[in-house]
Amino acid sequence: MNEIKILAIVGSLRKESYNRQLALAAKELIGDRAVFNLLEYRDIPMMNQDIEFPAPEAVKRVREEVKSADGIWFFTPEYNHFFPGVLKNLIDWLSRPVSDKEPQVLSGKPAAISGITPSMAGTGLAQDHLVTLISFLNMNVMNVPRLTIPNAAQQLDGDGKLALTVSYPYLEKQANAFLGFIAKQIGK
Numbered sequence: 001m002n003e004i005k006i007l008a009i010v011g012s013l014r015k016e017s018y019n020r021q022l023a024l025a026a027k028e029l030i031g032d033r034a035v036f037n038l039l040e041y042r043d044i045p046m047m048n049q050d051i052e053f054p055a056p057e058a059v060k061r062v063r064e065e066v067k068s069a070d071g072i073w074f075f076t077p078e079y080n081h082f083f084p085g086v087l088k089n090l091i092d093w094l095s096r097p098v099s100d101k102e103p104q105v106l107s108g109k110p111a112a113i114s115g116i117t118p119s120m121a122g123t124g125l126a127q128d129h130l131v132t133l134i135s136f137l138n139m140n141v142m143n144v145p146r147l148t149i150p151n152a153a154q155q156l157d158g159d160g161k162l163a164l165t166v167s168y169p170y171l172e173k174q175a176n177a178f179l180g181f182i183a184k185q186i187g188k
């Protein structure tokens with residue numbers, strides 16, 4: 001079956017990350033309309049050109065996962081009005097050509113961006129910086145709609161888990177738009 005494959009990249013390594021919970025909510029919402037995986041990348045090393053070739057196994061693995069995805073959905077926290085360094089490090093690895101015959105794996109990939117924060121900021125500044133970076137890397141960014149969720153604490157359930165009350169319709173809108181955006185580009 002010609003299923004759409006979405007890879008979620010969460011810019012937080014925290015176990016209880018709100019952004020990870022948001023990605024899981026998106027996965028549930030999308031259901032069987034696409035294969036939706038979360039990229040695990042805590043094992044990739046810090047970029048160091050001394051170890052770039054041959055690429056470390058963990059880097060090879062994440063490159064393969066990105067390569068086989070039809071679209072990449074970023075879920076990013078905001079750290080000091082920027083996206084976190086772990087995400088920059090991952091993207092730096094992904095930005096390098098696989099070999100002299102194979103270009104970097106992000107080029108041309110459809111991308112969506114969402115973010116959630118406990119503050120009033122909503123992650124908009126972090127998202128703008130991420131757009132600058134991934135546009136430079138020739139990703140195909142879906143700029144409308146993007147999802148910025150402030151005041152995460154107002155959308156928790158009794159166990160402190162993200163319940164996404166008021167933001168759910170916006171996540172739904174973005175998920176539908178991204179499925180359409182990908183389908184249009186890859187003809188699925």
Ligand SMILES: Cc1cc2nc3c(=O)[nH]c(=O)nc-3n(C[C@H](O)[C@H](O)[C@H](O)COP(=O)(O)O)c2cc1C
Pocket residue numbers: 012013014016017018019020077078079080081082116117118119120121122123
């Ligand atoms: C180094 C650092 C800088 C931060 N800077 C910001 C910021 O600029 N804006 C903001 O809204 N929250 C900021 N925060 C708070 C994060 O939004 C909060 O920790 C959030 O829960 C992180 O996302 P996560 O839950 O997905 O891990 C910062 C947190 C850290 C650790």
